[in-house]
Amino acid sequence: MPNARTFAELEPEAGFTAETADLLRNPVTRLDAIATLCETYLENIDRQALFARTGLSGYATAGSLLSLTEDEGADGAxxxxxxxxxxxxxxxxxxxxxxxxxxxxxxAKELEGNRCQICGTTLRYLNRPYSEAAHIRGLGSPHHGPDELQNLLCLCPNCHVLFDGLEIYVDSDGLVRGTRGGRVPRPIRRDPRHPMDEAHIAYHRTLCTLKAGEPAPS
Structure with missing residues (x-):
C-alpha cells in the first residue's frame, strides 16, 4: 500500500476533469449522471439516505416539499x-x-379553469375556486428550473404533493403513472393555450426513476 511519502513524491491528482466539472454544473446533465450511476451501481439501496449523506438531499423531491421529520419543533407542556x-x-x-x-x-390556473390537470378535481375554498400552481422542474437547488408558464401545472393539493414527492410522473405519451406502479394511467389534461415544455416533464420523469429504483418502504 502506498504511504504518505509516496503520495508526496508523486503528487497525484483526483476529482473530475475541468471539462467534466463544467458539464456537471448543468442541472439536467448532473441529474442524468446521478440517475445513470444509480441505475448501474446502486440498485435496491436506500438512495434517499445515501443522498442525504452525500449532500444530494435535494433530489428527494421535485419541488419545495419540506423534509418530513418527526422530531422537529418543540414539545409543549x-x-x-x-x-x-x-x-x-x-x-x-x-x-x-x-x-x-x-x-x-x-x-396557469385561469387557463385550466382551476381544475386539476391530473385528477380533474375542482375545489372551492372560502366560496372561491382553489387550485395550486406546481412547478414541473423545481425552482430551487439542485433543480434550478425557470419560473415560466411552460414549467407550471395547475393541480389540486393532493396531486401537488404526489407530484412534488415523486410518487407520480407524466410519461412520454402524456399519461400520468405511479412511480412504483399500481396506478391506472390517465392522460394529463392540456389546454391548447397552456404550453408545457417536454424537457421539464422529462427532467421530472428522470427524478422519479431515482425513487422507482430504491426498495419500497416496509
Missing part, C-alpha cells in the same frame, strides 16, 4: 393525561425564499 396546557409553543425563524411570479401562477 402537557398535563397528566397528555393533553396540551396552554397555546402551542412558538419559535423565531429566518429563511430565504424564492420570489415566484404570481401573475404566471394565476395565468
Amino acid at each position: 402537557t398535563d397528566e393525561y397528555g393533553r396540551a396546557i396552554g397555546p402551542a409553543p412558538r419559535r423565531d425563524a429566518t429563511r430565504s425564499v424564492i420570489v415566484r411570479n404570481e401573475a404566471l401562477a394565476r395565468r
